[in-house]
Amino acid sequence: MHATVDLKHIEQKSWRSNFQDGITELSLGLMFLAFAFAQIFEQLGLTSPWNILVLALPALAISILGKRMITQPRVGRVKFGPRRKTARKRMLVLSITSTVFLVTLVTLTALGIFPGRIAAALPGFGFMAVVALGTIAFMALFAFLLDYPRLALLGVIVGLSVVAAELLRDLVGRPWHFLIAYGTAGVIMLAMGALLLISFMRTYPPLVSEAPDAG
Amino acid sequence: MPDKITGDSGPRHLGDIDKLIHEPARLMIMSYLFVVESADFVFLVRQTGLTWGNLSAHISKLEEAGYVEVLKEFVGKKPHTMLSLTEQGRNAFTDYRKQMQQVFKDLPEN
Numbered sequence: 001m002h003a004t005v006d007l008k009h010i011e012q013k014s015w016r017s018n019f020q021d022g023i024t025e026l027s028l029g030l031m032f033l034a035f036a037f038a039q040i041f042e043q044l045g046l047t048s049p050w051n052i053l054v055l056a057l058p059a060l061a062i063s064i065l066g067k068r069m070i071t072q073p074r075v076g077r078v079k080f081g082p083r084r085k086t087a088r089k090r091m092l093v094l095s096i097t098s099t100v101f102l103v104t105l106v107t108l109t110a111l112g113i114f115p116g117r118i119a120a121a122l123p124g125f126g127f128m129a130v131v132a133l134g135t136i137a138f139m140a141l142f143a144f145l146l147d148y149p150r151l152a153l154l155g156v157i158v159g160l161s162v163v164a165a166e167l168l169r170d171l172v173g174r175p176w177h178f179l180i181a182y183g184t185a186g187v188i189m190l191a192m193g194a195l196l197l198i199s200f201m202r203t204y205p206p207l208v209s210e211a212p213d214a215g
Numbered sequence: 216m217p218d219k220i221t222g223d224s225g226p227r228h229l230g231d232i233d234k235l236i237h238e239p240a241r242l243m244i245m246s247y248l249f250v251v252e253s254a255d256f257v258f259l260v261r262q263t264g265l266t267w268g269n270l271s272a273h274i275s276k277l278e279e280a281g282y283v284e285v286l287k288e289f290v291g292k293k294p295h296t297m298l299s300l301t302e303q304g305r306n307a308f309t310d311y312r313k314q315m316q317q318v319f320k321d322l323p324e325n
């Protein structure tokens with residue numbers, strides 16, 4: 001037994017125990033519900049950015065407080081080695097790059113270049129496919145860097161919701177296409193998160209600490 | 216075949232194995248601490264399945280041997296105890312792995 005101590009498996013098991021709580025799914029799901037209901041909230045008199053922030057802020061709170069109040073007391077605190085630190089640095093670079101990309105996209109949208117002219121240049125479903133595949137590829141890259149395979153599945157849900165929103169635009173009109181497409185994606189992610197959280201809390205019930213400063 | 220570590224052959228050098236690490240519970244603790252920079256008691260209880268008392272007793276033994284160090288830090292305003300392997304602990308664990316691999320390598324097939 002002793003000669004076959006699989007350190008790689010032990011390290012990976014420890015790392016992935018951080019992602020079994022469903023917190024990411026819950027906050028992403030709530031974020032998507034924020035997108036889904038944004039225009040409806042706006043029609044109800046909630047001006048931008050509050051129409052999104054009304055649900056985006058709870059999503060952020062769940063992400064931060066959930067890890068602090070649910071995950072850490074149950075699985076403990078751990079600082080990982082150089083390999084994971086490098087991965088986190090890469091994640092940071094990717095996050096900064098994506099923020100720059102997003103700002104560029106918003107600027108192009110404000111100038112009327114995106115999606116108008118770019119969409120016009122790509123015939124049929126081309127534009128939609130590029131956006132959806134780009135989203136899936138982007139999330140898959142995050143999943144790879146974080147060693148968090150489920151994130152790739154979330155990427156597929158996000159990508160499909162983009163396609164669905166575009167397909168539903170002419171069918172049901174604004175703002176219902178957002179509500180149906182992003183709402184469905186949000187509800188799926190929330191359901192995934194809730195199931196994972198329940199399973200996580202059953203697997204890791206609160207520990208009654210006998211050690212000093214253990215919690 | 217001569218052994219690279221002890222110059223011995225066969226499993227006779229099992230006697231040289233670090234018995235402090237060889238104990239299953241301590242081997243688990245050392246393995247987990249080897250793959251991370253530091254971890255707290257809760258993490259080790261969860262990952263190893265040991266009880267608080269058991270874990271605490273083994274940590275004390277490893278600390279006495281100079282393999283593990285107990286780090287006091289603050290998380291917000293709360294004091295928090297983290298555990299990590301010392302340089303000596305990392306070296307001892309690396310040696311232990313090499314020795315055990317050699318022991319199994321030297322064993323005949325049947």
